[in-house]
Amino acid sequence: ETGVTQTPRHLVMGMTNKKSLKCEQHLGHNAMYWYKQSAKKPLELMFVYSLEERVENNSVPSRFSPECPNSSHLFLHLHTLQPEDSALYLCASSQDNGGPLGEQYFGPGTRLTVT
């Protein structure tokens, strides 16, 4: 039990669909992250939220829209995706004390397939 849950675990969607990924952390952390993990590529940081405020956005296409309503929940809203967006999307959380990041706790991921 990692303390970070993600739903759904698997998602297949067409390019015209709209869907959302959900992440919840039960660790009392104040920072949450979305990563994209594609085959044979390094883990790509997409978004970082600290104290519910977006502090990092690594030039992610606008078809990915994050939402962090509180420190325990993080969403990734998806619309008009492309087949190359198929990947494992990982959520993580950590305690951000304003200095170098401590360890991150990861959820199991959502395996997304865009058809």
Added chain:
Amino acid sequence: AQSVTQPDIHITVSEGASLELRCNYSYGATPYLFWYVQSPGQGLQLLLKYFSGDTLVQGIKGFEAEFKRSQSSFNLRRPSVHWSDAAEYFCAVGAAGNTGGFKTIFGAGTRLFVKA
């Protein structure tokens, strides 16, 4: 620019043999270094971390890593590999982000195969 290099895409080791996974980093300041492991279908789990102090750090599951500043390396070691160690291993460095905060940069990973 900050970066992490894991030179080996995959490694095969016999059960009971020793293991060393290589990691080199590029970062101008004092690095904050991590090793994570990812089992199939799972998220990443922290094995160990180095922030300062003793350059040989112990982690969970019998893993250890040694920080060598002169070589910009942070190699992961395990004296005797078990079949359950088969997984993907990621080295990471904590670095300054674009907006003044910090972020973690991951290497591409090394997949470990264990043969009986």
